[in-house]
Amino acid sequence: MAVVSSPNSVPRERLARQAVAHRLRALNEYLAVYRATRASGSDAHSSQRIRELRSDVARLRAWGWYLSAKERGASWIPALQRLASVLSFFVSVNLVAQRRHPRGAALQHLSSYSLVERAYAALEDDTQGQLLTLRLAQMQRPALDYQRDIDILDARLADLAALRLNGLPEPGQVTLVCHVLRGVMAIGGALGFSFPPAQPVDS
Amino acid sequence: MEAIKQVLPLLDGMPRIFSLSDLKQAISEQESALDVALRWLEAGVIRQVAPARPIFYRVVLGEPLTDAERCAALLRTFPSVVMVAGSSLWRQGASVQKDAQLECCITEQQVDCSLTGVVLRSRPSEWWTVIRQAEGVVGNYHGVAMLTPEMAVADAAAFKDVWMPDRNGIDWTRLSTARLSVATEALAPLRMEELAE
Numbered sequence: 001m002a003v004v005s006s007p008n009s010v011p012r013e014r015l016a017r018q019a020v021a022h023r024l025r026a027l028n029e030y031l032a033v034y035r036a037t038r039a040s041g042s043d044a045h046s047s048q049r050i051r052e053l054r055s056d057v058a059r060l061r062a063w064g065w066y067l068s069a070k071e072r073g074a075s076w077i078p079a080l081q082r083l084a085s086v087l088s089f090f091v092s093v094n095l096v097a098q099r100r101h102p103r104g105a106a107l108q109h110l111s112s113y114s115l116v117e118r119a120y121a122a123l124e125d126d127t128q129g130q131l132l133t134l135r136l137a138q139m140q141r142p143a144l145d146y147q148r149d150i151d152i153l154d155a156r157l158a159d160l161a162a163l164r165l166n167g168l169p170e171p172g173q174v175t176l177v178c179h180v181l182r183g184v185m186a187i188g189g190a191l192g193f194s195f196p197p198a199q200p201v202d203s
Numbered sequence: 204m205e206a207i208k209q210v211l212p213l214l215d216g217m218p219r220i221f222s223l224s225d226l227k228q229a230i231s232e233q234e235s236a237l238d239v240a241l242r243w244l245e246a247g248v249i250r251q252v253a254p255a256r257p258i259f260y261r262v263v264l265g266e267p268l269t270d271a272e273r274c275a276a277l278l279r280t281f282p283s284v285v286m287v288a289g290s291s292l293w294r295q296g297a298s299v300q301k302d303a304q305l306e307c308c309i310t311e312q313q314v315d316c317s318l319t320g321v322v323l324r325s326r327p328s329e330w331w332t333v334i335r336q337a338e339g340v341v342g343n344y345h346g347v348a349m350l351t352p353e354m355a356v357a358d359a360a361a362f363k364d365v366w367m368p369d370r371n372g373i374d375w376t377r378l379s380t381a382r383l384s385v386a387t388e389a390l391a392p393l394r395m396e397e398l399a400e
Contacts, residue, residue, distance in 0.1 A: 033284070036334050128223055128237055
């Protein structure tokens with residue numbers, strides 16, 4: 001079936017980057033509050049949560065870097081994709097083994113795939129929240145015309161649904177891309193290279 | 204009217220605070236989740252916690268939201284939420300005057316909130332760095348982080364947009380002068396930025 005794109009459609013990579021940026025902002029806000037709580041030494045639970053949030057932020061940043069590099073056609077993307085597709089089998093096997101034999105805190109960690117999928121779903125939910133507000137306003141005040149804004153949000157929602165359903169590679173590949181690029185970002189950052197910003201609330 | 208009657212049993216099964224994704228899981232069809240939420244909103248049986256946010260609360264006549272429910276709603280809607288001012292002082296026993304409204308700060312500029320008895324204020328993102336560096340957070344109230352009494356007083360003096368008890372209403376014996384001085388000094392640069400704007 002041919003995919004007909006609406007005039008309000010946004011390229012998939014850009015939409016995915018928006019979703020990642022949107023989720024990074026929320027995670028960084030949680031992180032800022034947990035860090036402030038831990039600084040006062042008043043909550044032992046905070047340290048564990050901070051570790052989880054930092055890991056989530058680092059993996060999501062790595063996915064954001066992958067998306068922006070893919071959008072601008074970076075030369076290393078095909079090599080990374082090949083590597084990911086070759087090695088993803090081993091990652092998938094490992095993920096299944098982890099699910100069968102969860103160990104301690106590993107249970108609380110989101111897989112990279114779930115993390116990214118959740119970021120896409122969060123933007124979809126927020127867009128639906130905006131749509132609800134507009135539709136309700138239109139019902140309550142028919143004299144005001146919100147139809148154009150509603151149409152734009154409807155188109156965006158269709159794009160977001162397509163992104164969540166078809167815009168992600170295999171879980172093993174997502175995991176591999178996130179972990180490889182996260183490592184590269186950590187080493188590159190230490191050597192003074194710059195990467196897409198982490199959008200911290202609390203720097 | 205018939206349509207709303209059909210989905211009312213579903214509403215009764217929802218928690219008092221729920222998100223659009225909770226609703227999607229309850230009815231399993233994404234398309235209709237939006238329609239159901241819209242029908243409920245139109246009928247006034249649910250409200251959005253804040254405009255355009257996919258978090259809702261059930262409106263039950265004669266049963267206002269408890270503090271725990273309001274805090275849960277705030278935490279789900281605004282990740283950066285921190286309780287400030289007289290609300291923080293009262294809940295830590297540092298004030299004899301109870302707040303009429305739960306006052307909290309968030310990073311967003313848009314501070315509209317439909318929760319009864321809740322007032323939101325906006326703070327610049329550097330504020331979260333300052334309160335961490337000055338150790339200005341102490342514990343939490345139903346999960347919502349609270350400013351220390353000293354930081355609450357310093358923040359109220361710096362931003363002047365929150366409710367505070369009268370001077371005599373604050374139990375100054377519970378506040379450390381040294382910590383108050385540190386908090387005031389830490390917030391001073393943000394105060395300057397506010398004045399400059």
